[in-house]
Amino acid sequence: MLRKGLILAAFGLAFVAGPAFASAGPKEPRQASWSFEGPFGKFDQAQVQRGYKVYREVCAACHSMSLLSFRNLGQKSGPFYDDKYPNPNDNPYVKSIAKDYQVNDIDSETGDVVQRTATSADTFPSPFANEAAARASNGGALPPDLSVMIKARPQGAQYVYSILTGYQAPPAGLEVPPNQYYNPYMPGDVSAFYKGKGHVPVGGFIAMAPPLEADKVTFDDGTKSTLDQQAKDVVAFLAWASEPKQTERKQFGVAAMIYLLIFAGLLWVSYRRIWRNVAH
Structure with missing residues (x-):
């Protein structure tokens, strides 16, 4: 106890x-x-x-x-996208940002690690x-x-x-x-x-x-x-x-849903037309 x-x-x-x-x-x-x-x-x-x-x-x-990548900054919906430059590698603002950075590279002759100015592809x-x-x-x-x-x-x-x-x-x-x-x-x-x-x-x-x-x-x-x-x-x-790519993905999704709704409507109309005179 x-x-x-x-x-x-x-x-x-x-x-x-x-x-x-x-x-x-x-x-x-x-x-x-x-x-x-x-x-x-x-x-x-x-x-x-x-x-x-x-x-x-x-x-x-x-x-x-x-x-x-730096070029992502100039892609559609990106912070520095400009429709005058559909190729973000040509975007001058993106190029300017990349030039402010130094990145590692390999010297093709010596194999040593060297520094170079970044490009939009980096x-x-x-x-x-x-x-x-x-x-x-x-x-x-x-x-x-x-x-x-x-x-x-x-x-x-x-x-x-x-x-x-x-x-x-x-x-x-x-x-x-x-x-x-x-x-x-x-x-x-x-x-x-x-x-x-x-x-x-x-x-x-x-x-x-x-x-x-x-x-x-x-x-x-x-x-x-x-x-x-x-x-x-x-x-x-x-x-x-x-x-x-989030914005583009959403836009594609909305377009796909609209297409599927229209397609479903057409299928329903076709079904009604084909089977309207057939006894069930």
């Missing part, structure tokens, strides 16, 4: 103390509206241009986009020579490639937008490790670092310092450069980069 009582008491304590030690998980992402959402959505070219500038001036210092170069260099420059953390980041995360656009705008001071009792930052939208388990009472705070730690702040980037079109605006614009750019 005594043993049974001790067991019940232990379960009771665990039930009461449980919420203070259980991981609460990340906070649900903030919900923002995007022009590219839905079957008829498409990218706002001005917004994607601003997003590219945020990536270029802020994100590119640490994050690569190894699956994106992919965006990594800011670091290798993974070890990337980790050494970021306190041991490896900055992820952003080429398909929006596709790689559940609720991709909302998730990245929430992370970028969600940095805040840690709740009382939460000890943040060195070179880490608290973000309630970041997946993780902070229970081991929580010394307070009550429920464990939601969210987790992230090695990336808050990358955006008001007026950090100046937009050429005069748009006010708030932190929220920068976050929305760079997310739009990353969404486009994750699927540059």
Whole structure:
């Protein structure tokens, strides 16, 4: 009887103390509206241009986009598409952007690695020579490639937008490790670092310092450069980069559905005409 009582008491304590030690998980992402959402959505070219500038001036210092070529920027629905240049390799703005980069190449005579000016056919170069260099420059953390980041995360656009705008001071009792930052939208388990009472705070730690702040980037079109605006614009750019053909795919899908509806109507009319005088 005594043993049974001790067991019940232990379960009771665990039930009461449980919420203070259980991981609460990340906070649900903030919900923002995007022009590219839905079957008829498409990218706002001005917004994607601003997003590219945020990536270029802020994100590119640490994050690569190894699956994106410079010429993609000049493709239809891209940030610098111009219908005067159907071939994006001929787009002067794309050429100008590529010339600002140096990429690795192989000397055909010596076989040595050399640097040359990028062309529109090249992919965006990594800011670091290798993974070890990337980790050494970021306190041991490896900055992820952003080429398909929006596709790689559940609720991709909302998730990245929430992370970028969600940095805040840690709740009382939460000890943040060195070179880490608290973000309630970041997946993780902070229970081991929580010394307070009550429920464990939601969210987790992230090695990336808050990358955006008001007026950090100046937009050429005069748009006010708030932190929220920068976050929305760079997310739009990353969404486009994750699927540059998204708008064309949607347009094809709508056209295909219209064709199938018309075809189905014709089949129904044909069926009625063929079998109208036949007894069933």
